[in-house]
Amino acid sequence: ADVNEEITGSLALLNSVTPLMAVVLNGDKKSFYYLLDHGADPNKKHWRGMTPLMMLQQALLDEPEMTKALLEHGADPAAKTVDGSDALYFAMKKGNTESVKILQQYLQNPKPTK
Numbered sequence: 001a002d003v004n005e006e007i008t009g010s011l012a013l014l015n016s017v018t019p020l021m022a023v024v025l026n027g028d029k030k031s032f033y034y035l036l037d038h039g040a041d042p043n044k045k046h047w048r049g050m051t052p053l054m055m056l057q058q059a060l061l062d063e064p065e066m067t068k069a070l071l072e073h074g075a076d077p078a079a080k081t082v083d084g085s086d087a088l089y090f091a092m093k094k095g096n097t098e099s100v101k102i103l104q105q106y107l108q109n110p111k112p113t114k
Contacts, residue, residue, distance in 0.1 A: 003040040016046040024052045024066075027059060032066060042075035049081035057090035057099060064098035067091075077106045 020040040023031040
């Protein structure tokens with residue numbers, strides 16, 4: 001199976017959502033890391049331009065480890081939605097203090113030192 005294939009079916013809300021996006025939305029960490037380790041594209045966008053990184057910043061809890069994992073797997077922190085918002089905007093709006101710091105690091109230097 002293709003880990004980047006869009007989920008299809010009768011659920012309109014899943015329109016153009018990939019498995020990686022779905023596990024981010026559901027908070028399924030085990031599947032999240034499995035998909036990343038098996039080639040899931042962290043830059044794939046759904047119809048409104050949202051990436052898994054942006055979706056993660058809107059989650060219930062701040063997930064800095066998952067934020068960092070997406071970035072380490074090539075997620076573009078500067079990617080924009082159709083209305084021009086980016087992951088940093090969503091993280092700041094949600095109050096994700098730790099993820100904001102990580103995103104700012106990656107925006108300044110895509111390969112920050114540990």
